[in-house]
Each structure stands twice: as C-alpha cells, then as structure tokens.
Amino acid sequence: MKKQLQLLIAFCLLLSAKVMAQQDAQFSQYMFNGMYINPAYAGFKQNLNINAFYRTQWSGFEGAPKTMTLSVDAPMADNRMGLGFQVASDKIGITDELAAYGIYSYRIPVNDESFLSFGLGVGFYRFAFKGNNGIVSDPTDPLSSENASSSFNPEVKFGLFYNTETFYLGVSANNLLSPYIKSDPDISTLVPRKSTQIYLTSGVALPLSDNVVMKPSFLLKQDIKGYSTLDLNTFFLFYDRLWVGAAYRSGIKLINKQPNQPTFNSNAAILMSELFLGEKFRVGYAYDMSLSAVKDLNASAHEISLSYSLDVENLFPPSSPAPRIKAVTERNDNRAAEKAQKQKEREVKEAADKKEREAKEAADKKERETREADKVAKQKEREAKEAADKEAKAKQREAVKEKPKAPVVEPPVEKKEEPKKEEPKPVKEKLVKEKKIVKPVETPKEEKPVEEKPVKEKKEKPVKEVKEKPVETPKEEKVDTKAAEKEAAKAAAAEAKAREKAEAKERAEEEKREKEAKRVEEQKEREAQKERERAEAKEKEAEKERERLEKAKAEQAKEVETAQQKEERRQAEKEEAKRIKKLKRQKGAMVTPRYF
Numbered sequence: 001m002k003k004q005l006q007l008l009i010a011f012c013l014l015l016s017a018k019v020m021a022q023q024d025a026q027f028s029q030y031m032f033n034g035m036y037i038n039p040a041y042a043g044f045k046q047n048l049n050i051n052a053f054y055r056t057q058w059s060g061f062e063g064a065p066k067t068m069t070l071s072v073d074a075p076m077a078d079n080r081m082g083l084g085f086q087v088a089s090d091k092i093g094i095t096d097e098l099a100a101y102g103i104y105s106y107r108i109p110v111n112d113e114s115f116l117s118f119g120l121g122v123g124f125y126r127f128a129f130k131g132n133n134g135i136v137s138d139p140t141d142p143l144s145s146e147n148a149s150s151s152f153n154p155e156v157k158f159g160l161f162y163n164t165e166t167f168y169l170g171v172s173a174n175n176l177l178s179p180y181i182k183s184d185p186d187i188s189t190l191v192p193r194k195s196t197q198i199y200l201t202s203g204v205a206l207p208l209s210d211n212v213v214m215k216p217s218f219l220l221k222q223d224i225k226g227y228s229t230l231d232l233n234t235f236f237l238f239y240d241r242l243w244v245g246a247a248y249r250s251g252i253k254l255i256n257k258q259p260n261q262p263t264f265n266s267n268a269a270i271l272m273s274e275l276f277l278g279e280k281f282r283v284g285y286a287y288d289m290s291l292s293a294v295k296d297l298n299a300s301a302h303e304i305s306l307s308y309s310l311d312v313e314n315l316f317p318p319s320s321p322a323p324r325i326k327a328v329t330e331r332n333d334n335r336a337a338e339k340a341q342k343q344k345e346r347e348v349k350e351a352a353d354k355k356e357r358e359a360k361e362a363a364d365k366k367e368r369e370t371r372e373a374d375k376v377a378k379q380k381e382r383e384a385k386e387a388a389d390k391e392a393k394a395k396q397r398e399a400v401k402e403k404p405k406a407p408v409v410e411p412p413v414e415k416k417e418e419p420k421k422e423e424p425k426p427v428k429e430k431l432v433k434e435k436k437i438v439k440p441v442e443t444p445k446e447e448k449p450v451e452e453k454p455v456k457e458k459k460e461k462p463v464k465e466v467k468e469k470p471v472e473t474p475k476e477e478k479v480d481t482k483a484a485e486k487e488a489a490k491a492a493a494a495e496a497k498a499r500e501k502a503e504a505k506e507r508a509e510e511e512k513r514e515k516e517a518k519r520v521e522e523q524k525e526r527e528a529q530k531e532r533e534r535a536e537a538k539e540k541e542a543e544k545e546r547e548r549l550e551k552a553k554a555e556q557a558k559e560v561e562t563a564q565q566k567e568e569r570r571q572a573e574k575e576e577a578k579r580i581k582k583l584k585r586q587k588g589a590m591v592t593p594r595y596f
Helices: 002-019 185-190 330-405 412-417 424-434 452-468 475-560 563-586
Strands: 048-057 066-076 081-092 095-109 115-129 149-163 167-174 197-204 212-223 228-238 242-252 268-277 281-290 301-310
Touching: 081 115, 095 149, 330 475
Parallel strands: none
Antiparallel strands: 048 066, 048 301, 066 081, 081 095, 095 115, 115 149, 149 167, 167 197, 197 212, 212 228, 228 242, 242 268, 268 281, 281 301
16 A cells, blocks of 8 residues: 555656656756756867766656766867767656757857857657556556557757856757657647756856865756746865765746645755866766655655766867967966976087087097098108109119120120131232242233132121121020019019008008097997986986975965965966966967866
C-alpha cells in the first residue's frame, strides 16, 4: 500500500512537470555550463571546452528523472566567433526526450573591456512516449496502454550575452518553434506541446582579497505558458582553485502568472562545489534538498559535472598577424622584460663573440700570410738552387766536351807534313852528277824519267791528305767522352729524382702542417662552443635563481607591506592591466574570462 502511494505521488509529480508545460531539464550547476541555457556562450572561454553533466532527482522513486547533457565549444577567428555542439537526454517515467543542437556565436567588442555576443542554436528534439513502462499496474487505466509513440521536431534557440572582466548579463529564449508533440491519441490530452522558455541571468565578481573572490548571481526562468522560477546563488573562489557556494530556488509570480500550487512548488536549497584538477580538468558536485511538500519523500537531487579545457591556439590559429594572448596578467609584462633583458645580454655576448672571432680571424690571417711568405721564400730558394745546379751542370757538360779537343790540334799534323820521301832526289842527282859517264844520253823525251812521276805523286799525296783528311779523335778519348756523358746524365737524373723526392716530402710536410693547424683550429672551435654552452647553462641557472629570488622577494614584500601599500599596489596593477588590455585590444586580442 505504501509503495502504491509513493508511485501515485511520483506520477502526479511527473505529470505536474508535463501538464503545466513541457519544460527543459534544469541543472543546478548551470553557471559552469552556460551554453546549456544561452547559445551566445559558445566560445566564450577561448578554449576548447568539453562539459558533461549528470543529474538524478527523487532517487527514492521508480521512474525518477534522470538527465544527461554533453556539450563541446571552441573559439574561432581571433575569438570573435564560437562554434559548439550540444546533446541532452531527459528521462522521466514513461517519457524520454532527446535534443541536439549545433550552435554558432559572434562576439563584438563594445569597448576595451566589454563585449557583446550573439548566439544561435539550430537542431531537433525527439519525444518518445513508452506507455506505462510498468509504473501503473491497473489495466483499466488509459496509461496502461503498451502502445509507444515518438516524434522528431525541429527547434531553434537564440541568446545575447554581455560581459566585462567582472560582470556578465545574458538573456536567451529556447524552444522558439514550439511544435505539438505527437503521441498516443488516447492520452494526447496528457502530452502538451513543448513551450518556449526565457532565461535571464546575471552575476558579478567581487574580489575580497588576493586569494578570495565572491560571485553572487541569479537565474530567472520564465515559461511562456507556465510558471516562473528564480535561482539565487552565491559562490566563493579560493586561490583560483576551488569554488564553494550555495543557492536557493523558488517559484515566483511574474507577468500575471500564478506560481505552482503549494504542493508542487520547486523550492529547494542547493549546495555546490567545483574543484580545479590542474589547468585542464574540473569536477563539480551539487546537492539539491527539496523544501516543498514532498521533502519527506526523499525528493532530493544529486548532480555531477566534469569539464576539460584544451588550448586551441595550435588547432585554430588566429587570422590576424598579432599573437593570440590568453590572459592579461602581470606575468606577461615580466616575461617581456625578461625577454628584453635576455635579448640585451645575448647582443652583448654576440658582440663579444664577434670581437673574439675577428681577433681570431686576424691572427689566422697573419699566420697564413707568414706561412705563404715562408712558402714563397722556400720556392725562391729552391728555384735559385735549381738555377745554380743547372748552371753547374752546363759548365760540367761544356768541360766534358772541350776536354778531347786539345790533342787534336797538336803535333800529329806537323809529323805528317815532314817530307821524308823527298830525300832521294838530291841523293840521286848527286849520284848522277858523280856518275856522269855511266848515265846514257837520251832524248829530251827520254830525259824525263818515268820514275819521277810517282815521286811527285808521293810528294803531293801526303799534302793532299793533310789538307783534306779531318782531324780524328783517338778511340780511347771517344770512349771516355761517352762514359762521362752517361755519368753526367745519371747524375742529373739522380739529382732530379732527389729533388722531386725532396719536393714531395716538403709538400707532404706542408699538408701535414695544414692538417694539424686545421685540427687545432677545429679543436679550439669545439672548446669555444663547449665554453659557450657552459656559459649559457650557467646563465640560465642564474636567471632561474634571479627569478626565484625576485619571486621570494615579492612574496616577502607582499607579506610585510602595509594596507596603504597594498592599495597602491592593487591600483598600480589595475592601471597596468588596463594599459595592457588596451594594447592587446589594438592588436586584436580579446579579454580572457576568469570568473564566468
């Protein structure tokens, strides 16, 4: 009996959500998933965001509401546009609803610190009616029909969103087409059409200290054909890591619409928290405690959220030449100063290295010139030596050639000219004179002795031989000359070979010296490179140490600074942030949301 009573009350509660008007599912952590209620929120975080929510309500009842949603959005074109996708599933008893939207938003800068976004979502929703689904056991009840029906319907939603760094305001309208839902004709009176929902939301961030920020906000939801609800929220952000807050939800009277009946008022107290797990992951939890008439029936709700954020600078590069800037913080300015300092130190180091290289090049040039001069001097010395050797060899050859000519001109010619054979003539004439009686008288013809002709010929013949016959060198002298020439040729060949060998040796030594000089130079260059790397490593370590000391000094200064100094520092930080924002704005950058 008790179970049947619970089922009856649950069914009445479920029907109250449908009969009054077909509404969108509600989430207590809507502020962590703004695109669910306002399509203009797409791309607002300037990162690729993936959000998943799961909510279960009235867990003590069979067929209690279970709602799930998944959304993805990312910025485009220098964060001036956003694209998103959203799918939601809402199951309540015998009904099942599925909705999916593609979302586009466009962001317009109002001034240096505020922006206005327009968003449009186009999609569909599917509504299914599953019959009694085992909830009603009375077969005579019209809801006991086993027939199930479903329908697909197009849908559109639109939104506006205005924000600064510490304030936001949004208005949106969902279910603008509002078609009738097709279902079982026997129970069509129990299935109304999906009605238009209007959302108005706003919030402000109030820094209480350097590490604590308070964010009050509200959400007003108005059903065109139903009632209104108001959520009042207050959150605290600690150290940019943990959100903790509470909310109160209640039905109100608005635009001549009566609130829900007291039994079905959606009054509830909500406790929420969200924790940042690093830079990319977040996890949240909300607990709704009902304050309405069904609070004794365990009508509470639990809600879990998971979020993942990914930098899309490399996935969607900006169209403008200006670099994309994620956040406007003092760290950016410090990095710029550090970069300038490093650039200056690098320039000084490069100048010193350049000077060192120039000095080294001058020394190397001087050394090369010295080697070239030595080489030229050696070449000249070698040429002079070769010329002297050639001259000595020429003189030696001339001496060898002139040596056998001396005996040729000497007495052998005079010996041949002695007329030894002319002696017989006077002797014969004398004998003839002495022996005149014996000599017969002959005619003149006979007086010419026949024997005289050969004598004359003998006298003339040696003379002719002396005149016509060339001077001949003796055999022994010819042999000595040839041997001397051969010896001279051998000596010249040996000398040329020795000279070539000496030149080859000298060239080898020169190449060896050049290789050694090159090796020494490369070794020096490697040592210089290692020294530069060691110097850079030391410089980096020194830079890190300076950063650490500066950070420690800044933290220490913050701890000991007075209230007036704190106020002055905050004011200076605000002025500097404004200046940087203006500069970044001129370069096409957008303000990165921190609290919304």
